[in-house]
Amino acid sequence: MISLSDITQWIHKMLFQYLNGTVAYGAELVLAGVAVIALVVAMAIIMVYAERKFAGFFQMRWGPNRVGKWGTLQAIADTVKLMLKECITPNNADKPMFKLAPIIITVVGFLALAPFAFAKGIVLWDMNIGVFYVTAISSLSVIGILMGGWASNNKYSLLGALRSGAQIVSYELSAGLSIAAIIVMSGSMSLNDIILAQTDGWWILRGHIPAIIAFVISIIASTAEANRSPFDLAEGEQELTGGYHTEYSGIQFALFFLAEYTTMFILAMLNITLFLGGWMPFHIPGLTVFNHIMDFIPGIVWFFGKTFFILFLMIWFRWTFPRMRIDKLLKLEWKYLLPISIVNLLFAAFITLMGWHF
Amino acid sequence: MRSIYKYFYDIFHGFYSLWTGMMTTGYYLVHPKKILTQEYPDNRGTTLYIAERFHGEVVMPHDENNEHRCTACSLCQMSCPNGSIEVKSEMIETPEGKKKKVLKQWIYHIDLCTFCGSCIDACPSDAIRMSNEFEHASYTKDAFLKVLNKPGSKLKSKEK
Numbered sequence: 001m002i003s004l005s006d007i008t009q010w011i012h013k014m015l016f017q018y019l020n021g022t023v024a025y026g027a028e029l030v031l032a033g034v035a036v037i038a039l040v041v042a043m044a045i046i047m048v049y050a051e052r053k054f055a056g057f058f059q060m061r062w063g064p065n066r067v068g069k070w071g072t073l074q075a076i077a078d079t080v081k082l083m084l085k086e087c088i089t090p091n092n093a094d095k096p097m098f099k100l101a102p103i104i105i106t107v108v109g110f111l112a113l114a115p116f117a118f119a120k121g122i123v124l125w126d127m128n129i130g131v132f133y134v135t136a137i138s139s140l141s142v143i144g145i146l147m148g149g150w151a152s153n154n155k156y157s158l159l160g161a162l163r164s165g166a167q168i169v170s171y172e173l174s175a176g177l178s179i180a181a182i183i184v185m186s187g188s189m190s191l192n193d194i195i196l197a198q199t200d201g202w203w204i205l206r207g208h209i210p211a212i213i214a215f216v217i218s219i220i221a222s223t224a225e226a227n228r229s230p231f232d233l234a235e236g237e238q239e240l241t242g243g244y245h246t247e248y249s250g251i252q253f254a255l256f257f258l259a260e261y262t263t264m265f266i267l268a269m270l271n272i273t274l275f276l277g278g279w280m281p282f283h284i285p286g287l288t289v290f291n292h293i294m295d296f297i298p299g300i301v302w303f304f305g306k307t308f309f310i311l312f313l314m315i316w317f318r319w320t321f322p323r324m325r326i327d328k329l330l331k332l333e334w335k336y337l338l339p340i341s342i343v344n345l346l347f348a349a350f351i352t353l354m355g356w357h358f
Numbered sequence: 359m360r361s362i363y364k365y366f367y368d369i370f371h372g373f374y375s376l377w378t379g380m381m382t383t384g385y386y387l388v389h390p391k392k393i394l395t396q397e398y399p400d401n402r403g404t405t406l407y408i409a410e411r412f413h414g415e416v417v418m419p420h421d422e423n424n425e426h427r428c429t430a431c432s433l434c435q436m437s438c439p440n441g442s443i444e445v446k447s448e449m450i451e452t453p454e455g456k457k458k459k460v461l462k463q464w465i466y467h468i469d470l471c472t473f474c475g476s477c478i479d480a481c482p483s484d485a486i487r488m489s490n491e492f493e494h495a496s497y498t499k500d501a502f503l504k505v506l507n508k509p510g511s512k513l514k515s516k517e518k
Contacts, residue, residue: 058383061395320383321376336369 004300005121032124036113044261049075050308051315058319082257085250090153093247097151102248102255105144109262112137116269117192119279119299130191131183134270135176138225141263142168145227145234148256149244160243163326164234168225170333175221177341178214181348182274185211185357195278200285202277206357210348215275217341222267223314224329227260230321231329268310272303276310279303412490413473416443416466418506419487425514426507428485430461437480442470461507468494469502 011031015024049064049072056063064071089098115130117123127133142165149161183189185207186197197203203211224231235243245256272278279299283291324332351357386392396406408414420426430447444465452458464486478486486506496502 054387057387057390057393060386060393062393062397065397316380316383320379340369 003121003298004119008122036110036124040110040113040258040262040265043265044258045075045079047261047265047311048078048257050311051318054312054315055319058316079254082254083251087250087252088247090247092153094151094153097147098247099252101144101148101151102252102259104147105141105259106255106262108137108140108144109259109266112262112266115191116266116273117195117278118303122300123192126190126192129189131179131189131194131270131274134191134266135172135179138263138266139168139172141259144259145244148248152244152247154247156240156242157244157246160234160240160246164227164244166326167227167231167233167329170330171221171224171231171337174217174333174337174341175225177338177345178218178221179270179274181210181214181341181345182207184345184349185352187352191273191278195273195280198277198280200283202275202280202282204275207348208351208357210344210351211275213340213344214348215271217337217344218271218275219310219313220337222264222271223317224333226264226267226314228264228314229318230324232318232323233326233329264311264314265307268307268314269303271310272306276306277302278306408490408492410490411488412492413475413488414491415468415473415489415494416471416477416486416506417489417491418464418485420508420511421514424508424511426461426485426511427483427514428461428464428507429483429513430459431482433480433482434477434486437476439474439476440470440472442467443477460513464506466504466506467502468504469499 012028015027018024019027052074053063053071064074067074067077089095112134114125115123115127115133117126145164145168146161149157149159149164152158182194182203185203186194188194188197198206200206204215205211207214227234233243235245240246245253248256279302281291281294281297281299281302283294398406418426418428428445430445432445432447435443435445444463444467445461446463446465447459448462449457450460473488475488478488494502
């Protein structure tokens with residue numbers, strides 16, 4: 001059976017056969033970059049459409065249903081519209097910073113994709129501190145948000161940006177601690193090693209209660225980090241008229257929008273890699289036949305299936321719960337999630353020490 | 359001790375309320391037949407449903423003999439907050455030789471109307487009512503000036 005890694009290997013061999021080393025390496029980098037951009041844009045369009053359609057059904061309405069069959073072309077039409085619109089810079093804005101902010105936030109989104117393994121052997125950069133890299137890079141997006149809010153010279157944008165800063169900085173903590181629980185169990189920070197450690201079963205099933213608690217906390221913290229409802233105070237349409245991207249229009253706004261969905265996609269991928277085994281099929285130790293049948297489903301299908309499951313959960317959250325107040329938001333993090341995740345980390349370490357996980 | 363109990367109670371109660379909310383929206387997701395949206399221009403004249411009590415426009419019901427119930431008392435005109443009603447009346451002499459005030463024209467400026475329904479409340483003889491017709495858009499201003507009593511209509515004689 002031809003797997004995706006065979007195709008990439010074949011491209012790799014071809015390039016090095018016909019070009020000299022440096023050029024071939026450069027060509028591979030360009031190919032990888034194009035693949036990443038294509039993946040992110042395609043995922044963003046699919047996610048925007050899915051979000052709007054699901055939002056409709058969750059709220060007893062139809063969602064987009066005019067452009068194309070069942071409104072399938074709506075997201076593409078919106079993208080084209082945003083590309084053609086004029087980018088307006090306010091008069092008193094800090095112009096270089098105003099223009100840099102959406103670029104920074106998009107670049108951060110693309111950078112964080114590097115260490116993910118999409119299928120067996122499909123990984124851009126298999127580094128040994130992959131998890132650390134992803135958390136570090138994805139927390140950089142707050143700089144883009146703060147820059148955008150500050151440079152707009154608009155009180156609503158600034159308030160939105162500050163709220164977003166407070167929120168992302170706080171929720172990084174519990175997200176990091178719940179990730180640490182899995183790192184303790186698998187004993188590696190490389191995303192590839194974490195996936196391989198789950199060959200006999202996913203961590204959420206093998207890790208007993210600590211893994212489940214860590215998963216729940218991680219999902220909550222991811223929703224907050226992606227600035228999504230019920231934690232979307234940074235936008236807060238009713239009180240802040242759109243938050244940090246109030247003043248942006250055209251392609252600059254589209255970049256902010258893309259970055260929001262990229263962050264969501266990355267956090268979903270991180271969660272499934274840590275807790276649901278990434279591209280690893282569902283295995284039950286002992287049932288050889290069952291495991292073989294599961295192996296026939298390619299890794300990429302498992303990977304995107306799980307990613308879309310997490311994304312669906314996030315969409316479900318968003319269209320169910322009302323927005324939280326800023327003090328309650330911080331109270332939830334500092335009084336509930338952080339103590340629980342610290343205790344949970346100790347619990348996970350104890351279980352690993354005693355060898356109690358399967 | 360009580361605060362510790364409250365701490366954990368808050369956590370579990372929070373999850374319970376999350377569960378309830380997600381089950382509600384999840385129920386809507388898997389029951390698309392419950393969707394309330396009416397696809398308006400498509401279902402025009404077929405499944406379009408407008409509630410009977412909707413304030414669309416003021417109409418004056420006429421019966422089969424082309425008779426209405428307006429006595430031209432002009433209470434509706436006085437009750438209208440923005441002057442969208444003009445009641446024009448005239449004095450006629452009945453065959454018995456009595457002088458009587460009858461309705462000549464009941465003029466309705468729909469462009470001034472806020473559809474508050476005060477005229478309907480003010481009418482002592484139930485001569486006017488609100489209909490649920492709502493498609494009033496027009497390219498000319500003439501369409502907004504309506505005469506509600508039909509030509510040649512008469513006052514309905516009182517039932518005895």
